[in-house]
Amino acid sequence: MHSLIDITKVRADTPGCTQKIFLNSAGSSLMTKGVVNVMQSYLEKEMILGGYQTVPFFQHEIDAFYLHASALLHTSPANIAFNFNATDAYAKAVSSIPFRSGDFILTTEDDYVSNYILFISLQKRFGFQMVRCNTLPSGDIDMFDLETKMLKYRPVLVSVTHIPSNSGKIQDVEQIGHLCEKYDIWYIVDACQSVGQMDIDVTKIKCDFLSATGRKFLRGPRGTGLLYVSDKALEAGLEPLLIDMRGATWDTENSYKPSGSATRFELWEANYSNILGLSEAIRYAVSIGLENIRAYNLELCQLLKEQLQTIPDIRITEEGSQTGSIVTFTSDTKTLDEYKNTLDMANISYSVGYRHFALIDLNKKNVDWVIRFSPHYFNTTDEILQVGEILRKKWGQ
Numbered sequence: 556m557h558s559l560i561d562i563t564k565v566r567a568d569t570p571g572c573t574q575k576i577f578l579n580s581a582g583s584s585l586m587t588k589g590v591v592n593v594m595q596s597y598l599e600k601e602m603i604l605g606g607y608q609t610v611p612f613f614q615h616e617i618d619a620f621y622l623h624a625s626a627l628l629h630t631s632p633a634n635i636a637f638n639f640n641a642t643d644a645y646a647k648a649v650s651s652i653p654f655r656s657g658d659f660i661l662t663t664e665d666d667y668v669s670n671y672i673l674f675i676s677l678q679k680r681f682g683f684q685m686v687r688c689n690t691l692p693s694g695d696i697d698m699f700d701l702e703t704k705m706l707k708y709r710p711v712l713v714s715v716t717h718i719p720s721n722s723g724k725i726q727d728v729e730q731i732g733h734l735c736e737k738y739d740i741w742y743i744v745d746a747c748q749s750v751g752q753m754d755i756d757v758t759k760i761k762c763d764f765l766s767a768t769g770r771k772f773l774r775g776p777r778g779t780g781l782l783y784v785s786d787k788a789l790e791a792g793l794e795p796l797l798i799d800m801r802g803a804t805w806d807t808e809n810s811y812k813p814s815g816s817a818t819r820f821e822l823w824e825a826n827y828s829n830i831l832g833l834s835e836a837i838r839y840a841v842s843i844g845l846e847n848i849r850a851y852n853l854e855l856c857q858l859l860k861e862q863l864q865t866i867p868d869i870r871i872t873e874e875g876s877q878t879g880s881i882v883t884f885t886s887d888t889k890t891l892d893e894y895k896n897t898l899d900m901a902n903i904s905y906s907v908g909y910r911h912f913a914l915i916d917l918n919k920k921n922v923d924w925v926i927r928f929s930p931h932y933f934n935t936t937d938e939i940l941q942v943g944e945i946l947r948k949k950w951g952q
């Protein structure tokens with residue numbers, strides 16, 4: 556396999572990858588030594604000086620987070636907010652839309668579970684209605700249906716999950732962005748699973764918001780996330796429902812002035828060592844090259860699917876014309892526990908997705924559980940072949 560990535564160096568930077576076959580970057584990936592080092596040095600200073608006194612010593616590095624994150628998404632530092640996870644970022648963004656009773660929001664069948672729960676909850680409070688566009692038999696979004704529903708319902712917001720958690724398909728967010736621009740609809744993309752495994756260019760997607768997490772394919776620390784906010788959204792005065800003194804200045808007794816940048820979507824208190832850890836993780840990913848990561852991961856996934864296809868019992872549940880670095884499968888004859896035991900014994904890290912994690916998708920596929928493998932660029936082809944061998948030894952013919 557030909558890769559532009561120096562896998563030996565990447566593995567040397569990633570102590571966790573030698574302990575096991577780690578195939579769970581869609582869950583919570585392995586941090587590099589560099590990420591942990593910057594966090595440790597911050598915390599050590601904080602231990603001596605106290606929280607508030609430490610910040611000025613690292614101000615330059617803290618500001619660099621906005622530079623690295625904006626380079627990652629092809630935008631400006633003023634359009635980036637640090638958040639505590641993807642759901643936090645997404646919720647703050649959605650809460651900024653001035654919903655009125657009777658409004659519609661348009662979404663897909665594959666939006667992330669927590670986004671669905673959030674919409675159902677908001678629906679109860681604000682009285683808007685949720686409509687879903689159809690999925691084609693290929694697994695792709697039915698763009699004709701999407702546009703028809705845009706015209707029929709005139710939704711105030713369109714939401715799409717770029718790469719759904721329990722199937723590796725990549726949704727055509729650029730095409731949707733084009734339609735949202737055409738019909739002047741607020742547009743949010745949940746890029747939690749795509750950021751860090753492929754190049755994301757918000758100027759091409761033309762979204763108003765894009766939310767992401769730190770700990771998955773970006774390989775940052777837990778408890779970190781980020782939000783892109785477009786100039787259009789900032790200029791329109793969109794602000795999170797629960798805004799604080801980081802996002803706004805209290806300028807008269809009865810008013811406040813929101814910050815001009817996306818920091819409007821942040822809260823005052825934050826874990827600064829986490830910001831530095833995320834910043835370093837982003838810097839590292841950009842230095843490797845998102846196109847290189849995508850190309851290598853695609854090869855790993857192709858090999859993994861070929862391996863899984865040699866086991867008669869396994870039903871790969873992937874679909875979609877474009878797929879990312881998530882491979883899911885189920886079995887109609889073996890139990891989940893049988894698979895878990897085999898993988899655990901072999902020291903392979905993976906995730907399990909249950910029906911209620913992706914209710915609409917897994918109901919359609921009539922699947923109670925999927926095992927999810929999510930290879931990343933620190934994995935080797937040898938590891939993938941080993942996974943195939945282990946499963947074949949147990950169940951192959």
Ligand SMILES: Cc1ncc(COP(=O)(O)O)c(C=O)c1O
Nearest residue numbers: 640641642667720745747748768
């Ligand atoms: C597509 C997608 N969106 C959002 C989330 C939530 O991310 P977080 O746990 O960082 O809030 C996940 C987590 O698995 C996800 O897969």
